[in-house]
Amino acid sequence: MWNEKKKAVTFSFDDGVTQDIxxxxxxxxYGLKATFNINSSLLGIPGQLKGENWSVRHDKVSPERVIExxxxxxxxxxxxxxxxxxxxxxxxxxxQVEEDRKALSxxxxxxxVGMAYPCGGVNNDDRVAEIIRKxxxxxxxxxxxxxxxxxxxxxxxxxxxxxxxxxxxxxxLVDEFLDLxxxxxxxxxxxxxxxxxxxxxxxxxxxxxxxxxxxxxxxxFYGTNKEVLL
Numbered sequence: 001m002w003n004e005k006k007k008a009v010t011f012s013f014d015d016g017v018t019q020d021i022x023x024x025x026x027x028x029x030y031g032l033k034a035t036f037n038i039n040s041s042l043l044g045i046p047g048q049l050k051g052e053n054w055s056v057r058h059d060k061v062s063p064e065r066v067i068e069x070x071x072x073x074x075x076x077x078x079x080x081x082x083x084x085x086x087x088x089x090x091x092x093x094x095x096q097v098e099e100d101r102k103a104l105s106x107x108x109x110x111x112x113v114g115m116a117y118p119c120g121g122v123n124n125d126d127r128v129a130e131i132i133r134k135x136x137x138x139x140x141x142x143x144x145x146x147x148x149x150x151x152x153x154x155x156x157x158x159x160x161x162x163x164x165x166x167x168x169x170x171x172x173l174v175d176e177f178l179d180l181x182x183x184x185x186x187x188x189x190x191x192x193x194x195x196x197x198x199x200x201x202x203x204x205x206x207x208x209x210x211x212x213x214x215x216x217x218x219x220x221f222y223g224t225n226k227e228v229l230l
Contacts, residue, residue: 001185002221007150007177008228009220010034012142012161012191014078014116016043018059019194021069026208028072030215035225036070037078037116037142040103049195056198066107074224076114077101077138084119085128093128098136114225115141116191129157140229142191150177150186156229161189165207166196174210178217187228188214 002008011027013020016038027034043066047058061069079085079096080103088096097115104112115138117124124143132138140156147160148169163170170190177188197203214220221228 002223002228005219005221006182006184007180007186007188007217007220009177009188009214009222010190010225010228012037012076012116012189012225013194014118014191015039015058015082015193015195016061016066016078017193017195018057018061019198020061022204023194023197023207024069024073026211029208030211031222032211032215033073033222033224033227035074035076035114035116037076037114038066038100038104039078039080039082039118040100040107041080042082051199054199056195058195063107066104067109070108074114074226075104075108075112076116076225077104077112077141078116079118082118084121084123085117086122086125090131093131094135097132097138101137111137113137113139113230117141117143120144124158126158129155133157140225142189142225144191148173150180150188152185152187159189159229161191162187163190165190165192165210166203171210174214178214189225189228 011034014037043063045060049058077100080100085093101112142159145160146163
């Protein structure tokens with residue numbers, strides 16, 4: 001399936017923020033691959049997010065550094081300005097997705113074909129998925145609905161990840177996947193936002209520890225979302 005391997009691991013990070021740089025350093029250290037979903041119209045804009053007990057920077061990477069930062073990984077669509085597509089007209093959905101895809105393709109120097117739906121909650125539906133399939137160059141689009149499974153999925157335009165790296169099941173699933181013996185293709189798809197790792201004192205340390213645990217296995221293919229899905 002993947003270079004004759006039956007198991008694959010991929011990561012996906014949303015928003016194109018400066019914490020991606022530190023994530024990529026960790027991924028590169030352990031030979032892991034990820035896809036980074038970016039809002040091209042928001043590049044270079046500084047910001048901050050606050051919760052009840054936390055506050056983190058949410059600074060978007062500059063457009064001039066996109067090629068440098070994401071070298072060796074995949075850049076994908078996250079729409080121009082991060083709206084919830086389910087509340088938009090057909091024409092606006094196409095505009096938000098396809099114009100982002102074109103802008104990112106121009107920035108990266110290759111055709112961008114992946115996507116992650118922006119916003120929390122119900123951020124995708126069959127209508128939006130069909131609009132994207134028929135009217136854009138996007139070949140797959142990831143939701144935020146965790147399956148906690150490793151099975152294949154037929155609908156690549158509403159592709160559900162295995163788990164968010166902040167969910168309590170994450171490390172249990174890592175161990176389960178590493179122990180898994182299979183004759184059928186199995187994919188471990190991990191997603192999140194790199195800025196979330198700034199919300200907890202031990203989050204970066206734990207993330208690197210788990211990346212190390214996942215790495216270097218002879219029976220696992222490590223690829224970007226495009227490489228494992230297409």
